[in-house]
Amino acid sequence: NAGVTQTPKFRVLKTGQSMTLLCAQDMNHEYMYWYRQDPGMGLRLIHYSVGEGTTAKGEVPDGYNVSRLKKQNFLLGLESAAPSQTSVYFCASGRGGKWGEQFFGPGTRLTVL
């Protein structure tokens, strides 16, 4: 099993460009999450999904959109990238339930110039 994978691993964008980050999991998890990591701020939740076809806003959703058309995939889109979106993006998946354990992907390092 590959677990949680993220594509791409690195990307450099110019301000105003758009892109989509792909997260895929092969553990049949219902719940999927997108986080961003910035120095000194830990992990901040951008958007999440509790099942195919559902999405919800997290702590820092502005400037991002998401889609969960298939259970195994969770896409994060940046419509018009800004330098403030320079960050490392982590995807995670989990079963939810009473414990809520999450499994993380390797991360995508995004730089917006």
Add this chain to the structure above:
Amino acid sequence: ILNVEQSPQSLHVQEGDSTNFTCSFPSSNFYALHWYRWETAKSPEALFVMTLNGDEKKKGRISATLNTKEGYSYLYIKGSQPEDSATYLCAFWSNDYKLSFGAGTTVTVRA
């Protein structure tokens, strides 16, 4: 997003010494408390998931305790080694589908 606090923010430990640090979280709507280990340039990896008041978990030289009534958890590292250098995250799971993460405690073990 619930308020989960970790202290200290960072600490330096001499190799062979033991250390501990704290995670505080809301005591209401408690389902589980998670500890993750996060090495530089890698993704967070689960250390412990703790659900019951008084829980104690151990993995090698690392252990954790849980007090849900007062809303805190301690993580202990016994006989620190350079490979223990990492950021340790705690996260609170309630009934709202989201993990609320603390900002982490970064441990640096000096040889």
